[in-house]
Amino acid sequence: MGSRILTMKRQAAELGRIRTGYSRPHEDPKKRRVPVKSQTFILSSHSREYVERAAELYGGRVEEWTPQNTKIAQYRVITEARELRAILPAGDPLSQSYEMWSGGGCARRCDGTVEKLSGKSCICLARYGEGWHERKPDEVCRPTSRIGVFLPDLPDLGVWRLETKSYYAADAIAGGLDTVLQATGGKGLLPVRMWIEQRTAVRNGKTKQFQVVMLVPALPKLRHALSGPISTAAALDPSTLDRPAIEAARPDYAAEARLCTTADAVLAVYTRARAAGHGTPELRDELRQIADDIAKGVDTSTGVVEEDQDDDELLDGPDDEGVYDGEFVEDEPTTGVGVDFGTNPPTTAWPAVAQPGGGAR
Numbered sequence: 001m002g003s004r005i006l007t008m009k010r011q012a013a014e015l016g017r018i019r020t021g022y023s024r025p026h027e028d029p030k031k032r033r034v035p036v037k038s039q040t041f042i043l044s045s046h047s048r049e050y051v052e053r054a055a056e057l058y059g060g061r062v063e064e065w066t067p068q069n070t071k072i073a074q075y076r077v078i079t080e081a082r083e084l085r086a087i088l089p090a091g092d093p094l095s096q097s098y099e100m101w102s103g104g105g106c107a108r109r110c111d112g113t114v115e116k117l118s119g120k121s122c123i124c125l126a127r128y129g130e131g132w133h134e135r136k137p138d139e140v141c142r143p144t145s146r147i148g149v150f151l152p153d154l155p156d157l158g159v160w161r162l163e164t165k166s167y168y169a170a171d172a173i174a175g176g177l178d179t180v181l182q183a184t185g186g187k188g189l190l191p192v193r194m195w196i197e198q199r200t201a202v203r204n205g206k207t208k209q210f211q212v213v214m215l216v217p218a219l220p221k222l223r224h225a226l227s228g229p230i231s232t233a234a235a236l237d238p239s240t241l242d243r244p245a246i247e248a249a250r251p252d253y254a255a256e257a258r259l260c261t262t263a264d265a266v267l268a269v270y271t272r273a274r275a276a277g278h279g280t281p282e283l284r285d286e287l288r289q290i291a292d293d294i295a296k297g298v299d300t301s302t303g304v305v306e307e308d309q310d311d312d313e314l315l316d317g318p319d320d321e322g323v324y325d326g327e328f329v330e331d332e333p334t335t336g337v338g339v340d341f342g343t344n345p346p347t348t349a350w351p352a353v354a355q356p357g358g359g360a361r
Contacts, residue, residue: 011148011159012089012148012150012157012158012159013157013158013159014148014158014159014160014161015045015047015050015154015156015158015159015160016043016044016045016046016047016050016051016160016161017043017044017045017160017161017162017163018041018042018043018084018149018160018161018162018163018194019038019041019042019043019044019076019163020037020038020041020042020164020196020211020213021035021036021037021038021042022035022036022038022042022076022078023035023036023068024036033068037211038078038196039082039196040060040078040079040080040081040082040196041058041079041081041082041084041194041196042076042077042078042079043058043076043077043079043160044065044067044074044075044076044077045074045075045076046072046074046075047075048062048075049155050075050154050155050156051075051076051077053154053155054077054079054151054154055077055079057153057154058077058079058080058081058084059079059080059081060077060078060079060080061077061078062075062076062077063075063076063077069103082195082196083193083194083195084151084193084194084195085152085191085192085193085194085218086149086150086151086152086160086191086192086193086194087149087150087152087189087190087191087192087235087236088147088149088150088177088189088190088191088192089148089149089150089159089189090186090187090188090189091186092177092181092186093147093148093149093159093177094145094146094147094173094174094177095145095146095147096143096144096145096146096170096174097109097110097111097116097143097144098110098111098112098122098124098141098142098143098144099141099142099144100140100141100142108123108141110122110123110124110141112125123141124140124141128140133167134203142165143165143166143167143170144163144164144165144170145163145164145165145166145169145170145173145174146161146162146163147161147162147173147177147215148160148161148162149162149192149194150189152236162194162213162215164212164213166210166211166212166213168199168201168210168212169212169213169214172212172214172215173213173214173215176215176216176217177215179225179226180217180225180226183225183226183227183228184228184229185228185229187229188229188230188231188232188235189230189232189235190217190225190230190235191217191218191219191235191236191238192215192216192217192218193215193216193217193218194213194214194215195213195214196211196212196213196214197211197212197213197214198210198211199211199212218238219238219241220238220239220241220242221241221242224238224241250278251273251276251278253269253270253272253273253278253283253287254283254286254287254290256269257269257270257286257287257290257291257300258290258300258301260290260294261294262294263291263292263294263295266287266290266291266294267287267291269287270283270284270287273287
């Protein structure tokens with residue numbers, strides 16, 4: 001039997017990255033590259049196959065590309081897609097922190113209260129006060145959000161990591177995701193829709209333009225997102241949540257009734273059908289006819305009337321004194337033996353709905 005390291009984080013393989021910007025060379029070759037905001041999503045990976053499939057699906061041209069501060073070449077495509085459909089894995093897929101990076105890697109990682117690498121209180125807050133986040137990006141930590149999603153129309157099982165350093169995106173993603181996680185408990189997959197949204201804000205009398213990545217559940221109705229986990233099939237095709245449920249296979253009550261040997265047994269079949277919500281007037285009339293046939297001695301499979309006496313009995317003649325054997329039989333209702341489908345009081349009564357003119361439900 002397998003075993004796990006309890007303190008090790010379990011996560012799906014990362015197949016690539018989802019980006020919202022790139023950089024271009026500066027006019028002065030001695031200066032750093034200039035960041036450019038993209039109007040569409042950018043997908044990058046070490047696998048050319050993944051990027052080629054992404055280009056086929058979302059448009060764009062595949063190119064070899066080397067990220068900043070690294071010498072390892074990758075592949076990327078600046079797609080034509082302003083929106084992506086993805087699936088969130090089970091659990092809490094969102095990781096957020098304030099971070100500062102340098103040439104040597106991550107220099108700070110803070111949750112807003114404690115800087116995790118040093119164990120000290122938030123350095124930016126202590127150094128610059130409450131308004132520290134308004135300072136230049138190279139002076140303070142930046143809010144960094146990472147979330148891994150499945151792109152179901154691309155190859156292989158693994159996540160594509162979306163990373164954004166937008167303060168507004170961090171707030172919007174966390175708020176929406178926490179609401180859904182509260183309803184689902186982080187159980188099951190969840191389809192989502194992501195898009196790049198352009199926004200403006202006024203700070204210190206100046207208007208600033210920026211973009212954020214919006215991520216919301218991609219479900220037909222809000223109630224689907226808040227009513228608990230959904231199935232994997234529904235996560236892959238959310239439209240199935242808005243389709244009427246397929247009615248379960250309905251028993252062939254008429255076939256069962258034809259196997260009965262008494263009218264009372266047919267009545268029991270109808271009673272069961274009615275309890276299951278299948279007691280339609282058409283079924284009632286059909287089963288009533290079968291019960292009446294059984295009462296009259298009709299074979300419900302062939303329609304042949306069964307004889308009460310064999311041929312030898314029918315040929316018996318009078319005895320020595322000229323008297324025929326006979327049996328006194330009281331008059332029986334003409335509508336069937338034991339079960340009354342008319343207005344006479346029945347020995348075995350059908351439900352009120354089965355009585356002519358009853359109409360009860």
